[in-house]
Amino acid sequence: MTRIVVIGADAAGASAASQIKRRRTDWEVVMFERGQITSYAACGLPYWVAGQVPRQDMLIARTPRQHRARGIDVRLGTEVVGIDPRASSVTVRTQDGQESIEGYDQLVIGTGALPVRPPIPGSQAPNVATVHTVPGTQDLVDQLTRSGSAPRRAVVVGAGFIGIEMAEAFLDRGIAVTVIDQATHPMVSFDPDMGAVLAESMADQGVACAFGQAVREVELDEAGLAQAVLTDAGRYPCELVVLALGVRPNTGIAIEAGLPVGDSGGLLTDRRQQVRDHEDIWAAGDCVETYHRLLRTTVHMPLGTHANKQGRVLGLNVAGEYATFPGIIGTAITKVGTAHLSRTGLTEAQAAQAGFDAVAAKVQTSVIAGYMPNPGRMITKVLAERGTGRLLGGQIIGDRVGAAKRIDTLAMAIWTGFTAEDLTGADLSYAPPFSPTWDPVQTAARRLLPTI
Amino acid sequence: MTRIVVIGADAAGASAASQIKRRRTDWEVVMFERGQITSYAACGLPYWVAGQVPRQDMLIARTPRQHRARGIDVRLGTEVVGIDPRASSVTVRTQDGQESIEGYDQLVIGTGALPVRPPIPGSQAPNVATVHTVPGTQDLVDQLTRSGSAPRRAVVVGAGFIGIEMAEAFLDRGIAVTVIDQATHPMVSFDPDMGAVLAESMADQGVACAFGQAVREVELDEAGLAQAVLTDAGRYPCELVVLALGVRPNTGIAIEAGLPVGDSGGLLTDRRQQVRDHEDIWAAGDCVETYHRLLRTTVHMPLGTHANKQGRVLGLNVAGEYATFPGIIGTAITKVGTAHLSRTGLTEAQAAQAGFDAVAAKVQTSVIAGYMPNPGRMITKVLAERGTGRLLGGQIIGDRVGAAKRIDTLAMAIWTGFTAEDLTGADLSYAPPFSPTWDPVQTAARRLLPTI
Numbered sequence: 032m033t034r035i036v037v038i039g040a041d042a043a044g045a046s047a048a049s050q051i052k053r054r055r056t057d058w059e060v061v062m063f064e065r066g067q068i069t070s071y072a073a074c075g076l077p078y079w080v081a082g083q084v085p086r087q088d089m090l091i092a093r094t095p096r097q098h099r100a101r102g103i104d105v106r107l108g109t110e111v112v113g114i115d116p117r118a119s120s121v122t123v124r125t126q127d128g129q130e131s132i133e134g135y136d137q138l139v140i141g142t143g144a145l146p147v148r149p150p151i152p153g154s155q156a157p158n159v160a161t162v163h164t165v166p167g168t169q170d171l172v173d174q175l176t177r178s179g180s181a182p183r184r185a186v187v188v189g190a191g192f193i194g195i196e197m198a199e200a201f202l203d204r205g206i207a208v209t210v211i212d213q214a215t216h217p218m219v220s221f222d223p224d225m226g227a228v229l230a231e232s233m234a235d236q237g238v239a240c241a242f243g244q245a246v247r248e249v250e251l252d253e254a255g256l257a258q259a260v261l262t263d264a265g266r267y268p269c270e271l272v273v274l275a276l277g278v279r280p281n282t283g284i285a286i287e288a289g290l291p292v293g294d295s296g297g298l299l300t301d302r303r304q305q306v307r308d309h310e311d312i313w314a315a316g317d318c319v320e321t322y323h324r325l326l327r328t329t330v331h332m333p334l335g336t337h338a339n340k341q342g343r344v345l346g347l348n349v350a351g352e353y354a355t356f357p358g359i360i361g362t363a364i365t366k367v368g369t370a371h372l373s374r375t376g377l378t379e380a381q382a383a384q385a386g387f388d389a390v391a392a393k394v395q396t397s398v399i400a401g402y403m404p405n406p407g408r409m410i411t412k413v414l415a416e417r418g419t420g421r422l423l424g425g426q427i428i429g430d431r432v433g434a435a436k437r438i439d440t441l442a443m444a445i446w447t448g449f450t451a452e453d454l455t456g457a458d459l460s461y462a463p464p465f466s467p468t469w470d471p472v473q474t475a476a477r478r479l480l481p482t483i
Numbered sequence: 484m485t486r487i488v489v490i491g492a493d494a495a496g497a498s499a500a501s502q503i504k505r506r507r508t509d510w511e512v513v514m515f516e517r518g519q520i521t522s523y524a525a526c527g528l529p530y531w532v533a534g535q536v537p538r539q540d541m542l543i544a545r546t547p548r549q550h551r552a553r554g555i556d557v558r559l560g561t562e563v564v565g566i567d568p569r570a571s572s573v574t575v576r577t578q579d580g581q582e583s584i585e586g587y588d589q590l591v592i593g594t595g596a597l598p599v600r601p602p603i604p605g606s607q608a609p610n611v612a613t614v615h616t617v618p619g620t621q622d623l624v625d626q627l628t629r630s631g632s633a634p635r636r637a638v639v640v641g642a643g644f645i646g647i648e649m650a651e652a653f654l655d656r657g658i659a660v661t662v663i664d665q666a667t668h669p670m671v672s673f674d675p676d677m678g679a680v681l682a683e684s685m686a687d688q689g690v691a692c693a694f695g696q697a698v699r700e701v702e703l704d705e706a707g708l709a710q711a712v713l714t715d716a717g718r719y720p721c722e723l724v725v726l727a728l729g730v731r732p733n734t735g736i737a738i739e740a741g742l743p744v745g746d747s748g749g750l751l752t753d754r755r756q757q758v759r760d761h762e763d764i765w766a767a768g769d770c771v772e773t774y775h776r777l778l779r780t781t782v783h784m785p786l787g788t789h790a791n792k793q794g795r796v797l798g799l800n801v802a803g804e805y806a807t808f809p810g811i812i813g814t815a816i817t818k819v820g821t822a823h824l825s826r827t828g829l830t831e832a833q834a835a836q837a838g839f840d841a842v843a844a845k846v847q848t849s850v851i852a853g854y855m856p857n858p859g860r861m862i863t864k865v866l867a868e869r870g871t872g873r874l875l876g877g878q879i880i881g882d883r884v885g886a887a888k889r890i891d892t893l894a895m896a897i898w899t900g901f902t903a904e905d906l907t908g909a910d911l912s913y914a915p916p917f918s919p920t921w922d923p924v925q926t927a928a929r930r931l932l933p934t935i
Contacts, residue, residue, distance in 0.1 A: 072915070084854050192914075362911060362912045373912050402524065402530075431884075432883075432884040439895075446909050456792065457809075458811045459788070460815060460816035460891055464818055466816075470788075
């Protein structure tokens with residue numbers, strides 16, 4: 032009987048396992064998970080912290096029991112500690128320390144990512160958290176909801192996606208929050224001018240912003256709890272610290288096994304998610320590098336939507352079908368209260384670094400027809416290659432629903448190699464409650480035309 | 484001196500005039516307008532009726548004074564009653580009945596459309612309105628806000644875009660509204676199954692729906708005012724009737740002048756908006772037929788966004804530059820209260836009529852991540868060609884902001900000839916407050932795959 036071993040039971044691993052088992056009901060699919068939880072929505076953790084998602088179990092897309100009902104052999108509390116590609120086997124260790132060897136015909140690696148935790152003095156204190164796993168986040172939620180001694184002030188270190196989402200979460204909880212970042216503006220995956228707009232909105236909404244300063248130390252009290260964060264520019268008292276400094280691929284055992292990884296440490300695969308030069312090993316999700324269609328190289332871009340898509344593609348291929356993951360262009364979206372922001376393609380800095388001669392245009396418009404009630408405000412920036420007019424990137428920041436998701440139009444345009452002029456002519460939907468007569472992305476593209 | 488004559492001062496005409504004058508400051512640009520108003524947002528009229536747009540002047544994008552400040556010679560109350568292409572002149576008539584001949588070097592026709600008013604007995608009563616012009620809509624708003632004798636019950640005849648928007652307007656005003664249509668479901672530009680979802684939502688929201696019945700007569704009271712609408716199935720008492728039976732191109736003088744028109748009566752132009760076989764005559768907006776990229780023929784699709792884009796293209800060409808309007812694929816969006824709906828491409832009936840062998844898939848999802856507060860509900864339907872998988876159409880109906888505008892992703896996919904599989908891989912934005920992990924349009928496309 033064909034035996035599939037899956038390492039990791041979240042977005043990528045569980046999607047793959049489901050696809051395989053559904054198509055190959057007679058195959059044995061064993062899914063090893065070192066924790067106790069399967070298929071949880073990691074992207075939803077900040078909203079659980081915020082109290083918007085009231086219960087942990089709402090974040091679970093499929094429980095171990097549900098996976099088992101579909102015929103997947105889920106082994107919880109079981110960590111894979113070694114891979115032997117020559118022997119086609121993995122070494123697993125259960126919680127009681129027992130180790131055993133498990134053979135496979137095909138191996139699926141979905142080990143995800145680990146939060147970056149630089150060696151900041153004091154950062155191991157129990158009230159210094161990361162928002163990455165369900166148990167870790169449960170601990171944070173417990174601290175926030177502890178009657179009598181809930182924190183009044185929080186510091187978030189890092190102003191990337193998770194960092195600003197945590198800022199929103201603390202605003203929602205009514206906890207004073209300071210966000211610290213080494214960069215001079217939040218969200219370095221955006222251009223500085225767009226980051227500045229975000230910073231202004233965050234400040235307006237009551238987030239204390241401490242940008243352009245490096246964290247030196249987490250100051251501890253006598254009980255060993257964090258009581259302030261010290262940077263090279265100031266001291267920020269708090270009762271809670273969240274480290275949101277990004278993640279790195281969780282590929283230690285893969286690297287030990289000699290599997291190929293890129294600069295980020297993410298596994299290298301082909302478009303079918305097969306690990307390069309290993310016909311019986313596959314990988315998907317936050318543990319792999321993914322082909323960036325504009326940069327023409329692989330990058331580490333951990334996102335739940337990619338993990339799900341790659342897991343599906345992987346599963347189809349393992350099951351004997353043919354599917355490919357076509358790569359990414361860096362599309363992303365999030366919000367901090369009323370600041371909704373999104374991006375796709377390259378920033379000005381990325382474009383320059385990749386050797387593009389880029390021109391940019393930025394327009395401020397209403398989100399819907401200007402004469403409607405609460406028309407909102409949005410800033411739309413687009414980048415194109417000088418000379419050819421080929422679109423290279425886009426960024427949006429807007430103050431109401433309907434602004435930021437419009438990035439998908441730009442993403443589709445960039446995905447297919449549209450020029451700015453191509454985009455101005457596309458037949459997009461218009462009605463006063465939904466858009467100005469010219470969709471803002473088209474207004475921005477039109478503004479680019481004379482500069483190309 | 485080069486003299487440009489523009490007929491009509493709304494979306495198409497005024498956009499064209501502005502483009503020309505901006506680029507050719509030394510040219511004389513004369514814009515004839517039979518009414519007193521320029522550049523008004525026709526699409527906004529229902530929201531003025533609803534009371535959402537409080538004042539008429541908010542719908543005016545540019546007043547005659549503003550046009551004149553930009554050097555355009557606006558002649559209000561001046562109707563063009565004849566075109567003589569051989570003599571390169573038009574005959575104009577002022578409100579006092581004076582006629583004169585005005586020569587042109589280039590003529591721009593932006594005469595728009597006229598509401599369809601079939602010869603229904605009684606339909607000329609003063610409380611039977613169309614929502615098409617500012618003065619006509621002002622009259623309707625006056626009736627609605629007349630103290631003491633404001634109507635309590637309204638009947639809307641026609642369940643197309645304007646008809647259902649008027650239903651919403653009356654709901655907003657707290658006026659009981661009945662919508663009558665000959666078709667068995669509202670919005671025949673959608674598939675019947677999607678129309679049925681809309682009908683259910685309209686009924687839930689308190690709109691009385693009388694579908695599948697033909698209007699026979701508007702019953703008048705002794706004072707000559709409409710007091711009911713009679714159909715072949717019932718009698719609907721009311722104090723106000725709105726006819727929303729669509730529009731037809733306003734091309735009487737163009738046809739008299741021998742200019743080429745299509746089956747709808749809309750002028751036929753090339754992609755630069757030049758009227759076919761007439762090098763010095765141009766046309767844009769609701770008075771022209773437009774190339775439909777999927778049907779591969781011209782159709783009459785009056786929409787403000789097309790009029791603006793075509794007006795710009797026309798103006799650039801007249802001014803000596805080169806620009807084209809690339810055609811349409813039938814993208815449209817609107818709402819009735821909490822029912823937000825959008826469409827692009829072909830319906831099942833249109834696809835069959837055009838000779839496509841189409842397959843369809845329909846999915847019901849949340850609008851944002853299902854574990855978030857108020858995740859909403861949306862139904863997304865996609866059509867593709869059997870065998871090739873090429874996307875042919877899409878329709879969305881959803882109950883919160885962020886659902887219907889997603890049609891733009893489908894529009895971009897169809898515009899560029901994506902297959903359903905292409906769409907499943909595209910890098911669209913995802914975060915829990917904005918979307919499920921798989922964007923619903925991708926979930927729908929994925930659902931199509933096995934049927935192709």
